Amino acid sequence: MTRAHDDFLDDLSLAHVLADAADRISMARFRALDLRVDTKPDLTPVTDADSSVEESIRSSLARARPRDSVLGEEFGASDPGDWRGNRQWIVDPIDGTKNFVRGVPIWATLIALFTGGRPVVGLVSAPALGRRWWAALGHGAYAGRNATHANRIGVSGVKSLSDASFCYSSLTGWEQRGKLDGMLSLTRRSWRSRAYGDFYGYMLLAEGAVDAMVEPELSLWDVAALIPIVTEAGGSFTDLAGAPAPGDGSAVASNGPLHGELLTALSD
CATH class of the missing domain: 3.30.540.10 (Fructose-1,6-Bisphosphatase, subunit A, domain 1)
Structure with a gap:
């Protein structure tokens, strides 16, 4: 140390x-x-x-x-x-x-x-x-x-989206960003989807209660405290382009194994 x-x-x-x-x-x-x-x-x-x-x-x-x-x-x-x-x-x-x-x-x-x-x-x-x-x-x-x-x-060990609990913010922002189709695809392919919103979805992810949390637009103060908690719990946290958060202000957080699939679904 x-x-x-x-x-x-x-x-x-x-x-x-x-x-x-x-x-x-x-x-x-x-x-x-x-x-x-x-x-x-x-x-x-x-x-x-x-x-x-x-x-x-x-x-x-x-x-x-x-x-x-x-x-x-x-x-x-x-x-x-x-x-x-x-x-x-x-x-x-x-x-x-x-x-x-x-x-x-x-x-x-x-x-x-x-x-x-x-x-x-x-x-x-x-x-x-x-x-x-x-x-x-x-x-x-x-x-x-x-x-x-x-x-x-620590985050979960779920490896398949079909077994995953998927969390997201409200759909309006995704529609404004032109990614509503990708979002809806993820909700359909997931075992379960819920819109907890704000900090709570990320904390459930860090505890292993859900497996992914995504948001289209955040300010730095919305996301800064969340990143260390998710990553120290073993998860992945990037923006929509896959760059380390806080990046462009969007957020894709996951348990790790699901991250690539989330980024692909939400890509242009």
Whole structure:
């Protein structure tokens, strides 16, 4: 084990501390009668919980990692650099805001650390589900209620699409990207298909509960924390062109053996 990999454990421990504080804020606002919901310029919703969670994480990082930059969904980048720089934390304060607004418990805070453009730490905390997933480069992937009550997780060994549980986001984005036929073909050829959406399909993949998860378009904060968890669990994670994620903003994640078939079906 390299010294660099040891260092990432300290960053992972910090991510847990950040998530603990985020969970307290978000759960206090979940299903609150006075929850404030606004509409961003891209027509997606944002709540006062989104803003408060990100502010909390940024404040803690400013104290604990003052030399690191931060990129968050609600407040952008803390410096003019980007995720290909040295060390950058990438935060989605509430992934699944539409679920959060409607009282659906499938939402999470996503926290990632990139070094030199490479995702090395990922943590997904879903307090309304009472579950958290995390990974650091070279240390495997884990899931549980918290860091002290956890089990190591791994992807499935399913080798045939006809035996696979296939997960995807809504079909609208695939239609807009001109790949709806490929998507429908995969749903027909799979043993089972479900649209869990957001972070949840990827975490089910990392646990071996589903075998593939695909999305046509994602922002960096949507996917950054997911990559280390899926890959440290033994899975594959690329964009639609087969390039290492985050790539072009699309996502194809699998248990590994199914990856080539997924890319072929979704190719132009």
